Amino acid sequence: MEITVWAGWLSGIAIGLFVILHFWLIGKPAGCSTGYGNVCGYLCKNMRYFKEGEYKNLNNIKLWFLIGIPLGGLISGLTSEQPWHLSFDMGMYDEILPQSAAAKAIWLTFGGMLLGFGARLAGACTTGHALVGGAMLNPPSLLAGVVFFMSAMITTHLLFGT
Template sequence: MEYILQPWPWYVSGPCIAIVMFLLLYFGRTFGMSSNLRTMCAMGGAGKRVAFFNYDWKSHKWNLIVVLGAIVGGFIAHFVLSDSTPMDLSEATIKDLTALGFKDAGQSLLPPELFSWDAVLSIKGLSILIIGGFLVGFGTRYAGGCTSGHAITGLSSLQLPSLIAVIGFFLGGLIMIHLIFPILF
């Protein structure tokens, strides 16, 4: 019997996320990737130049476990839970992706047209990374947190600002993929 590697099903990963969130809330902690970046910047001395990073980062260094978990989890997801089976995409999606310039639509989760070193290190790729990074940083600061913080921590603790932020994230994603992405590619 051949074993096919698959991501964890929702009924395993969902309760795992719920348990982690319960434990964080129980111990008075919050979850979010942007707070980890803030902690790393404060550790590096950014608080000497920018007041936002001038805080007691030592009381938040537990948060860096999330960064380690994201790195280890990404490694496990790629090397243990992934297989090379092509994705089951509809013909309409393949046609749309081909029209946007993707040669082997559905053959990889990370198409080389976007994720190869040649694509990333091009003028267009670097411009998208720099402008996108600035916009994500600005949006995260303006919204008071990132998508993971608002969507997981904020919604699980029934915070209205997080609901509004998550709706904004989804609307921004829809605008990007349907209006801006076709112009860029």
């Protein structure tokens, strides 16, 4: 069975066009971290932290953008010519993650929480900084994008030695 994969340059052009189209249609840059904040705000509405700002507004475009990401993946999987099934196979990460499903879930949840904290601390997620901020030539976002990629390269080298 042969898998068809988009060329990297074609995917890059598609993402770039999406970023421009999103900004042109909505008037706001694309990004996910505010949508996650809105979900947390809704779930934790009694906490003072989430009673301020746009976290109290569940009906905003970033929340719908956030919902569209897994929905788009699901539609892609269901319409694919390849057979689709739910799997907890982590590929090359199975070498470094704990083997039990519970320990793996705890480890990945903790990692996700760290990513959320980092996005909140940096003022945007990797999408917001590297794609949108980079397209707008925003100096702090360009620096953040460089830091993200360098961190990923170093981490990959430390974990896998490649």
